Amino acid sequence: xxxxxxxxxxxxxxxxxxxxxxxxxxxxxxxxxxxxxxxxxxxxxxxxxxxxxxxxxxxxxxxxxxxxxxxxxxxxxxxxxxxxxxxxxxxxxxxxxxxxxxxxxxxxxxxxxxxxxxxxxxxxxxxxxxxxxxxxxxxxxxxxxxxxxxxxxxxxxxxxxxxxxxxxxxxxxxxxxxxxxxxxxxxxxxxxxxxxxxxxxxxxxxxxxxxxxxxxxxxxxxxxxxxxxxxxxxxxxxxxxxxxxxxxxxxxxxxxxxxxxxxxxxxxxxxxxxxxxxxxxxxxxxxxxxxxxxxxxxxxxxxxxxx
Amino acid sequence: xxxxxxxxxxxxxxxxxxxxxxxxxxxxxxxxxxxxxxxxxxxxxxxxxxxxxxxxxxxxxxxxxxxxxxxxxxxxxxxxxxxxxxxxxxxxxxxxxxxxxxxxxxxxxxxxxxxxxxxxxxxxxxxxxxxxxxxxxxxxxxxxxxxxxxxxxxxxxxxxxxxxxxxxxxxxxxxxxxxxxxxxxxxxxxxxxxxxxxxxxxxxxxxxxxxxxxxxxxxxxxxxxxxxxxxxxxxxxxxxxxxxxxxxxxxxxxxxxxxxxxxxxxxxxxxxxxxxxxxxxxxxxxxxxxxxxxxxxxxxxxxxxxxxxxxxxxxxxxxxxxxxxxxxxxxxxxxxxxxxxxxxxxxxxxxxxxxxxxxxxxxxxxxxxxxxxxxxxxxxxxxxxxxxxxxxxxxxxxxxxxxxxxxxxxxxxxxxxxxxxxxxxxxxxxxxxxxxxxxxxxxxxxxxxxxxxxxxxxxxxxxxxxxxxxxxxxxxxxxxxxxxxx
Numbered sequence: 001x002x003x004x005x006x007x008x009x010x011x012x013x014x015x016x017x018x019x020x021x022x023x024x025x026x027x028x029x030x031x032x033x034x035x036x037x038x039x040x041x042x043x044x045x046x047x048x049x050x051x052x053x054x055x056x057x058x059x060x061x062x063x064x065x066x067x068x069x070x071x072x073x074x075x076x077x078x079x080x081x082x083x084x085x086x087x088x089x090x091x092x093x094x095x096x097x098x099x100x101x102x103x104x105x106x107x108x109x110x111x112x113x114x115x116x117x118x119x120x121x122x123x124x125x126x127x128x129x130x131x132x133x134x135x136x137x138x139x140x141x142x143x144x145x146x147x148x149x150x151x152x153x154x155x156x157x158x159x160x161x162x163x164x165x166x167x168x169x170x171x172x173x174x175x176x177x178x179x180x181x182x183x184x185x186x187x188x189x190x191x192x193x194x195x196x197x198x199x200x201x202x203x204x205x206x207x208x209x210x211x212x213x214x215x216x217x218x219x220x221x222x223x224x225x226x227x228x229x230x231x232x233x234x235x236x237x238x239x240x241x242x243x244x245x246x247x248x249x250x251x252x253x254x255x256x257x258x259x260x261x262x263x264x265x266x267x268x269x270x271x272x273x274x275x276x277x278x279x280x281x282x283x284x285x286x287x288x289x290x291x292x293x294x295x296x297x298x299x300x301x302x303x304x305x306x307x
Numbered sequence: 308x309x310x311x312x313x314x315x316x317x318x319x320x321x322x323x324x325x326x327x328x329x330x331x332x333x334x335x336x337x338x339x340x341x342x343x344x345x346x347x348x349x350x351x352x353x354x355x356x357x358x359x360x361x362x363x364x365x366x367x368x369x370x371x372x373x374x375x376x377x378x379x380x381x382x383x384x385x386x387x388x389x390x391x392x393x394x395x396x397x398x399x400x401x402x403x404x405x406x407x408x409x410x411x412x413x414x415x416x417x418x419x420x421x422x423x424x425x426x427x428x429x430x431x432x433x434x435x436x437x438x439x440x441x442x443x444x445x446x447x448x449x450x451x452x453x454x455x456x457x458x459x460x461x462x463x464x465x466x467x468x469x470x471x472x473x474x475x476x477x478x479x480x481x482x483x484x485x486x487x488x489x490x491x492x493x494x495x496x497x498x499x500x501x502x503x504x505x506x507x508x509x510x511x512x513x514x515x516x517x518x519x520x521x522x523x524x525x526x527x528x529x530x531x532x533x534x535x536x537x538x539x540x541x542x543x544x545x546x547x548x549x550x551x552x553x554x555x556x557x558x559x560x561x562x563x564x565x566x567x568x569x570x571x572x573x574x575x576x577x578x579x580x581x582x583x584x585x586x587x588x589x590x591x592x593x594x595x596x597x598x599x600x601x602x603x604x605x606x607x608x609x610x611x612x613x614x615x616x617x618x619x620x621x622x623x624x625x626x627x628x629x630x631x632x633x634x635x636x637x638x639x640x641x642x643x644x645x646x647x648x649x650x651x652x653x654x655x656x657x658x659x660x661x662x663x664x665x666x667x668x669x670x671x672x673x674x675x676x677x678x679x680x681x682x683x684x685x686x687x688x689x690x691x692x693x694x695x696x697x698x699x700x701x702x703x704x705x706x707x708x709x710x711x712x713x714x715x716x717x718x719x720x721x722x723x724x725x726x727x728x729x730x731x732x733x734x735x736x737x738x739x740x741x742x743x744x745x746x747x748x749x750x751x752x753x754x755x756x757x758x759x760x761x762x763x764x765x766x767x768x769x770x771x772x773x774x775x776x777x778x779x780x781x782x783x784x785x786x787x788x789x790x791x792x793x
């Protein structure tokens with residue numbers, strides 16, 4: 001028994017040393033990343049009057065610098081392709097809890113019709129979190145999301161990591177995800193999968209398909225803005241298909257009637273005539289994004305959303 | 308309390324220390340400790356069902372004694388059928404009541420009669436299929452005069468509820484486990500280290516292989532109507548490794564934990580995916596259940612005696628019953644039926660005992676013939692697992708129809724993998740690593756039994772650390788073991 005216990009202790013001590021050695025790996029990961037926006041949030045380095053949250057539609061279709069120039073305010077885009085509302089909620093919470101400048105306006109880009117429904121394209125971007133596990137806030141959210149265990153995460157460095165942390169290569173942007181200094185990710189090419197044909201089918205929004213966690217996150221997002229006295233503008237960027245009937249009404253009903261919470265219905269049929277503005281069915285090319293950003297700036301000014 | 312939970316990681320060392328340091332001098336105390344810890348372990352799931360376990364234990368304990376003491380054959384028969392009836396009654400009620408009521412209503416519906424059925428929201432007590440079969444084998448063995456009833460209740464209760472095997476087997480026999488419980492146990496360094504090694508390999512199988520494969524398989528099966536054939540083939544493949552990693556991983560942990568307490572449990576898996584025919588597969592998959600059905604159903608039905616018809620009939624019966632044992636769903640029954648069909652050629656041509664040895668014994672690589680046999684057997688198994696995993700029969704049929712379409716040769720869809728933790732390539736690399744290690748250890752009791760034993764301690768430990776690091780990397784939410792639902 002003595003030999004057994006000694007072996008166990010020795011094995012455990014060596015493992016403890018190996019585990020603590022992994023701190024080097026964990027702490028080296030952020031420097032390998034090319035998209036530093038989340039780390040900037042965590043370090044309190046976001047300094048803008050207007051912040052944009054959303055998925056790829058928000059990232060590609062809203063040009064932060066152009067919007068800022070028009071509004072004479074600083075604007076930063078925190079939209080992440082492939083991200084869903086729960087991730088946006090997390091980003092907003094972190095932005096406000098750190099020493100970042102409190103924005104006076106938050107723009108939330110929502111996806112018609114998938115925003116609150118089951119959609120594998122809108123996720124909690126774990127791949128953005130794992131390189132930053134050296135930050136306790138990131139570890140906490142991984143535990144909260146059920147991807148890591150609290151006790152194990154506190155005790156063992158290895159449990160904080162993901163297999164991607166073992167990739168020590170310097171990350172590079174894919175052509176489609178090139179990030180501008182203002183956080184926007186416009187694109188100038190046409191996707192090979194683009195149908196080039198405006199989809200005129202009438203589809204109806206089904207509230208029953210909404211998922212409770214998504215709905216909760218959406219309402220939390222609104223609530224956080226309200227509590228922090230931040231104007232919120234919910235927008236839906238143009239698509240190359242007929243808007244889903246009922247989607248806007250649903251968004252409006254969730255946002256409520258508060259003057260600071262408005263839904264800007266930008267889906268106009270004029271876009272249907274101009275396939276040259278689109279990269280694919282759901283994203284604008286940079287020329288379309290320029291026009292759309294101007295419309296957005298006009299709307300913000302007209303409604304006096306920035307005090 | 309799951310084997311892959313923090314709670315178990317705390318529970319196990321406490322019981323281990325109490326067992327070897329506090330109660331080590333007294334067998335009665337050791338058994339009492341095992342019993343109390345087993346009941347605590349079970350109560351962690353749902354304390355309400357603890358009474359059912361205790362009742363089942365008491366029932367078989369007393370009917371066993373009564374049967375043995377019965378002066379007449381009729382008396383013996385009475386106690387025997389009382390025990391069988393109550394045991395199967397509980398199992399039938401908790402597991403099959405809704406299934407039978409629903410199926411009856413569906414049948415009437417087909418004849419044009421509409422009935423308002425009365426189904427119940429029944430919670431299935433965890434492990435009921437396993438401990439019921441434990442008890443049944445004990446009672447049948449006494450009835451058949453193969454064993455004498457156990458007079459010591461505590462020892463019998465430990466046999467039924469020993470926590471490593473309580474919720475998902477292996478399904479033990481009184482002849483194998485009871486003598487070990489009755490005998491004084493002394494700490495054995497080699498056995499204990501071996502137990503830890505088997506636990507490590509079991510955890511790796513469950514957390515790294517099964518849970519990772521489960522993510523991919525769940526995503527693909529959930530949206531199977533929208534994916535091409537190659538994606539569905541991947542889904543079936545991932546489920547094939549999920550269920551093996553999950554169940555054999557559980558069994559490895561159970562065997563390893565029992566060994567820490569000086570008890571050897573029955574082996575449940577013997578590298579089934581390296582089988583060269585379906586008969587061999589069934590000698591290597593869930594061995595404790597297969598042998599249970601062989602001994603308590605197939606042989607009493609006449610076994611292979613009495614001509615081809617009887618042999619075929621009995622084979623179909625045990626496979627269908629085995630499918631039904633897994634759950635109250637037609638998918639399991641079809642899965643059993645399909646396996647019965649698979650095994651038929653070897654029954655009819657009497658080749659079912661052709662492959663009794665281990666494939667490529669003493670060699671590194673298999674022959675081309677062996678390789679082809681393994682691939683064919685494996686493919687048939689993968690196909691059958693689709694029924695096992697599908698939500699219902701129409702889901703399974705639709706899955707298979709889409710799988711065997713021209714899109715089988717297209718690139719897999721990306722969509723089901725977008726929401727998963729890791730790239731599907733990671734899953735495939737893990738499966739490859741897993742197959743290699745299993746292949747290297749296929750002549751042993753479990754893959755790591757001797758692997759690395761001859762290496763220098765530095766390399767051996769480095770290998771164990773790699774496995775542990777992988778476990779820590781992949782462990783997330785505590786995932787249930789598939790067989791807990793049975």
